[in-house]
Amino acid sequence: MKVLVIGSGGREHALAWAIRKSSRVTEVVCAPGNGGMAQVARLVNANQKDVNDILRVVVAENPDLTVIGPEVPLALGLVDEMQRRSLAVFGPTRAAAMLETSKSFAKRFMQRHQIPTANYAVCTTAEEALSSLDLFHLPVVIKADGLAAGKGVLICNTKKEAQDGIAGLFSGKLLGTVETSVVIEEFLEGEEVSFLVLSDGKHGAPLVPAQDHKRIGEGDTGPNTGGMGVYSTDSILDPQMSEWIMHHIVQPTIDGMATEDTPFVGILYCGLMMTARGPMVLEYNTRFGDPETQAILVRLESDLLDGLEACVAGRLSETEFRWRKGASACVVAASQGYPGSYTTGQPITGLEEAAKISGVEVFHAGTSLLDGQYLTNGGRVLAVTAASNTLEDALRLAYEGIGKIRFDGMYYRRDIGHRALKKV
Template sequence: MNILVIGSGGREHALIYKLRQSPQVRKIYCAPGNGGIASMAETVDIGPLEVDKLRAFALSAGIDLTVVGPEIPLMAGIADVFEDAGLTVFGPKKSAAVLEGSKVFAKDLMKRCNVSTANFEVFSHLGDALSYVRKQHRPLVVKADGLAQGKGVSVCHSEEEAETALRNLMEEKAFAGAGEKVVVEELLEGKEASVFALCNGENGVIFGSAMDYKRAHDNDEGPNTGGMGSVSPHPMLDKNMEQTVLNTVVLPILHGLLEQGIAYKGVLYVGLMLTKDGPKVLEFNVRFGDPETQAMMPLLKSDLPELMMATCIGDMGHINVDWASEKSVCIVAASQGYPGHYETGFPITGLNDVKDGFVFHAGTAIGKNGSVITSGGRVLNVVATGKNYEEARQKAYMEVQKISFPGMFYRSDIAANLDT
């Protein structure tokens, strides 16, 4: 089996690490890849949005399975283009990818399918939105309808903060068309959780869970990021809770989409808030999480290409997702200034010194002298496993301390006190 992975981050590196363990796999390509992926797969200099070039490459290279990592090409319709060419692709079509591409679509679907979520209102006019928040007298969350590089969500503890967020989206057009519509919803309290399901259009099976650390600095302080660390499995989710998520969220959403003529195939990421009233959905993503995938892949015992192919062809009756009994901790090493302005091009040292863990590259490239250099905000993911969270945590921090580059920083409290 020849596999093409599309993307260039730590998520794609982790997927390739697991894909290449399968005896079914002959060769893996990655477009465009990064400095670490280049040691595991043949990198192809084609961007994720160059859909026609990617299709032509897949046909010429005899690709049996294409795995789409990021959401942007899915929303651009890459799955539609590949399927029309007779190619097998793991990822939903454009009509289904709107589940992540539009907060309004997702919230309306949840309401129609009786899926538990925060109470919300949708606005397309600033005046109406401002009038609404002035009457609420409670913490609110303001969300841009469309994609906003992970920065379109504002948690507002005062009327003034909500007004600022609304004006930023709807008046100042901070994220262009993403803020033409906004969702204003109640602020849910509890612990966040990420649950993943493999879906064949009609049915789904749970594919693990994780907990993500979004804030840039210790004690959940600082700006939101794409994720500064993760653990898997989620410490508060057992098999019964996962089954509840499948029955009350995943399956109703799949059936609700089918009623609209949309068959969702691929992995569905369910972002939850575990409240005192039970799990409530915060958001859906239409691809594997990042950095959750980096924590999950070292624990997966099942054959990943086999799971993906079964999902693509719709034969999920015999799927069994098998996980190691250990815990996993992922620490993200980032560039100074991230998630704001940061500089790149710095040499990375110590990568070969990591012996008791995994290093998944995110923002790296190969320099002129063949060395690995920084090329992004989130640079590396250092992952370790252990019999409990604390053992995995200690190993991960021991390994990340062996690596350095100018301006490198990471949180020191990932997975702290999870075993108590």
């Protein structure tokens, strides 16, 4: 089989790496890919924000399956266009992807289907948002309604912070785009869990759970990012809790989408808060998480391609997944200044030395390859990932790997997994 992966980040590198391991795969093509992905795939230039350009690549390559990594092509309706042409594609339609692309749609959907989530208000003007603040206790959460690359969530501890956040979102100063709708939510306390599930529109098959570290600073301080590191262990959720989440959150979501004539096929990412009231949905994503995918896929022992194909074919209930026991960890190396402005083009050294460490995989997120030299080409540059029998060992390996790597201005958090280690 020939498989085409759409995207250019660490998530797509991990997907291409896992797909390439399948005995049935003869070639993986990535569009547009990045410098490091050339190790496991052939790269083809494409504008991933242009549906027609991606379709041009699909037609030219004629893959047996196309796997869509990032959210933007889903939001633009790439899956709809491919289905119209009877092309095999893994991912949700534009309507099904609204679980991610519209926070207000997702909140109202959860309310319709009795899926546990925070109390909320949807506001379409700054004035409405300001008056709605009085309905909530502080701290309060304010979210941009649309896609914001993981940076559209504000946790406001004072009324002044909330007022400034609302003004910044509606004026465009905060994200660079003017929001026409924001969601205000009650602040939930507890541990966050990333719970990812494959879906064929009727059934769900859970992947191993993970916990992300969104804040740029150690001790979970500073602004939100796309994710600075993640770990996955068997102990994040016990089997009974996983079963509860499948029964009360995942299956009602899949069933609800089906009853609303938008069957969900693809990966359903449930961002959960484990509160004193039980698990509650913070948000949905409708694609593999980044960097959760890196930590999850290094634990997958069965064939990822089998699962992806089963979703597309509607036979997920017949597919079994095997997972490595123990733990995995992923530490992200970022450019200086991220998630704000940063420079690119810095030479990267030490990649070969890091990759030689047994159990370590170096996934490229924002890199380019020029005359045999890897250069930085993004905010999040690398995702150094390791799997082992214990979380302590997985973290030791990941940090040993990242310690071999250098580029000017390189930054990474040194406390990934700190919440889990405290419990031991």
